[in-house]
Amino acid sequence: MDQMSNVTHKYLRPKKSFPNVWCPGCGIGIAMGAMIRAIDGLGLDKNQVAVVSGIGCTARIPVYLDFNTLHTTHGRPLAFATGVKLANPKMKVIVVSGDGDLLAIGGNHFIHAARRNMDITCILVNNYIYGMTGGQYSPTTPFKKLSSTGPYGMIEQSFDPAELARTAGATFVARGTVFHASQLSRLMSQAINRHGFSFVEVISNCHTQYGRLNREGSAVKMIQWQKDHAVPVSVAAKKTPEELEDKFITGVLYEQEKPGYVEEYQKIIDRFSRESTESMVRVTES
Numbered sequence: 001m002d003q004m005s006n007v008t009h010k011y012l013r014p015k016k017s018f019p020n021v022w023c024p025g026c027g028i029g030i031a032m033g034a035m036i037r038a039i040d041g042l043g044l045d046k047n048q049v050a051v052v053s054g055i056g057c058t059a060r061i062p063v064y065l066d067f068n069t070l071h072t073t074h075g076r077p078l079a080f081a082t083g084v085k086l087a088n089p090k091m092k093v094i095v096v097s098g099d100g101d102l103l104a105i106g107g108n109h110f111i112h113a114a115r116r117n118m119d120i121t122c123i124l125v126n127n128y129i130y131g132m133t134g135g136q137y138s139p140t141t142p143f144k145k146l147s148s149t150g151p152y153g154m155i156e157q158s159f160d161p162a163e164l165a166r167t168a169g170a171t172f173v174a175r176g177t178v179f180h181a182s183q184l185s186r187l188m189s190q191a192i193n194r195h196g197f198s199f200v201e202v203i204s205n206c207h208t209q210y211g212r213l214n215r216e217g218s219a220v221k222m223i224q225w226q227k228d229h230a231v232p233v234s235v236a237a238k239k240t241p242e243e244l245e246d247k248f249i250t251g252v253l254y255e256q257e258k259p260g261y262v263e264e265y266q267k268i269i270d271r272f273s274r275e276s277t278e279s280m281v282r283v284t285e286s
């Protein structure tokens with residue numbers, strides 16, 4: 001076993017991990033490995049970490065992991081994660097789910113968690129489709145691309161998840177791919193290390209649904225596509241909009257310091273507990 005998989009295996013639940021539900025070659029396994037190495041590299045105790053997901057292929061990740069885990073209802077991981085974080089502010093809370101889960105049924109939770117600058121890391125595996133349920137289109141399915149519910153091509157415009165996160169209020173926004181697994185792990189590590197709503201979009205492949213419907217070929221070919229279309233932030237800065245037209249930018253896209261909900265909420269609790277202790281002292285003394 002090489003060093004990489006040694007680390008991964010330390011965090012897998014022995015009885016739950018194999019066989020897993022993913023199609024051979026699916027990028028979700030790479031995203032999970034990158035996430036595990038990020039957590040391991042930060043030296044976090046397993047008990048200090050909660051991993052929360054909704055429903056979908058991506059959302060199976062926590063099922064296999066030996067942290068505090070919650071596999072919740074479709075679209076609701078950020079709501080559950082908010083509860084976990086407020087109940088235990090010391091916990092590192094990581095949400096990992098698909099583009100359908102987080103941006104369609106869960107879209108409202110997504111924008112409000114970002115707006116509140118909730119101290120959660122949100123990892124969105126973007127495979128441009130609903131993988132688990134048969135290739136229905138999602139809010140990230142690109143214009144004209146085929147899906148089982150859009151057999152004549154997507155007629156809606158799609159979300160750019162990273163841009164949506166930034167404009168909604170996220171204070172750390174990054175994008176990586178499953179081809180660039182080491183960079184992806186570093187981006188996740190930076191995101192987990194931050195206070196506030198940190199967001200990582202992971203460009204991944206669903207060759208079984210999206211790839212098959214759009215004739216994009218095997219898992220290998222789709223992952224090769226990521227390599228050919230990813231442009232690092234520093235390189236993108238020197239390119240014209242025309243040169244970037246069919247490309248996507250990777251790396252840390254945005255960072256900002258802003259007060260977060262969890263700290264502000266804690267200040268209120270501290271203030272009222274101080275005031276009620278002081279008034280109890282006054283009552284006892286009078």
Ligand SMILES: Cc1ncc(C[n+]2csc(CCOP(=O)(O)OP(=O)(O)O)c2C)c(N)n1
Nearest residue numbers: 055056057058074098099100101130131132
């Ligand atoms: C309330 C509700 N609506 C719909 C579903 C069916 N459902 C399960 S997973 C899923 C989509 C998953 O797509 P995505 O979040 O993109 O994840 P992927 O499978 O691609 O990783 C849907 C619609 C459900 N389980 N619950």
Ligand code: SF4
Nearest residue numbers: 022023026057131206
């Ligand atoms: S259906 Fe798509 S997203 Fe789901 S495991 Fe298979 S390749 Fe991955």
